[in-house]
Amino acid sequence: MPKIEVCLTPALLDLYAIENSIVVVIDILRATSSITYGIDNGAEAIIPVMNVEDCLNYADKGYLLAAERNGEVVAGYDFGNSPFSYTAEKVAGKTVVLTTTNGTKAMHLAQERAHKVIVGSFLNLAAVCSYLQKENKDVMLLCAGWKDNFNLEDTLFAGAVVAQLQQSFTLGDDASVAALDMYQLAKNDLRGYLKKSSHSHRLVKLNIEDDVQFCLKLDICNTIPVLEGEKLIALPQ
Template structure:
């Protein structure tokens, strides 16, 4: 099989791709997918992504942790948002979290409609994710969540990091993959400085969450690969 790797730079372009036989990697590195990876790695039983804040309320009072973020801030009345520091072993071990975010959960819901399989990527599980993708007999679409359907820099950089790692194992790359990899090669020696150029970096600076940003740019501190199973993200069972 000629496995292809493609990068969808924003969910607004997803309809242009045939993903019925592809593994879709949803990417929202600042901060949703980083927090999802960290939470599953820290023993969360499952994370249920929902599209709307109101959808979280259906799970209220049933033993779930409720997490809601809009425009970078925790929605009032919810347990937490999408800061990775809310997803520690002490807070999420053995728990199920219901999560909605501005961009990441929207991209997830769009992907699940037609994708063969949906998994979650971040710099935190980059190597583990790439090692697994290499041995799958499927093409890969790297879906950047972007910012409200617009292109963003940080998700594209991560997509480029995946392309750089998988280049030898796939036969076809689209132009957005080439561009993403070129951007990553420019930025790889100092991701934080490069991402300071991004519009989202300015938004996050206003929220005073520099620690979150730095945390999300760490490489390979997690092994877990969250995979969508039914309505929930759970840990993919990796062969030893």
């Protein structure tokens, strides 16, 4: 039986052997939610880059440039990582170059060693779980966290995945057990539970509650973004 593990922050990823694992990168508020929504809405690709400066390498080449730091759009860029920037009207048929505080860094760290890297969010929870069940390989749920610290929202999503897969996978670490327990505690009112979270407080100060509510919607997307080379594209179904 394959195992499922949860890495609570990218700072711990070196402790795990992920060479044979499908890594699901999780940055619920808001990078992986926006990426999922954008690919589902017909974006040709999303290129995650580590630094704001890296975005500039793609300037004037027909790409949309998106940069977020500390929850805010970086001045001079087309948009940040709000899901409402990734509607079909804005991104269909286009390639977006994106850098965020936490999520894009986690993707690059995972890609260095993982068998495969995909993107997970509540928006595509069922699709991700179905795919992982079908592949029958070890799974690492990588929480992007906040600046290498643990956070509640990514861990909650990890717990939601564990809840759906626990009959078919061995729980490989205590973090997967803790994530599952936390999700069972919060699942009937995710937004209410996340009012305790530090990132939720940061986002409230930015007046983007609509983003938070949207990122907690369940299964409105069937697409799974997969990292192929430098680009996130739709996983062939």
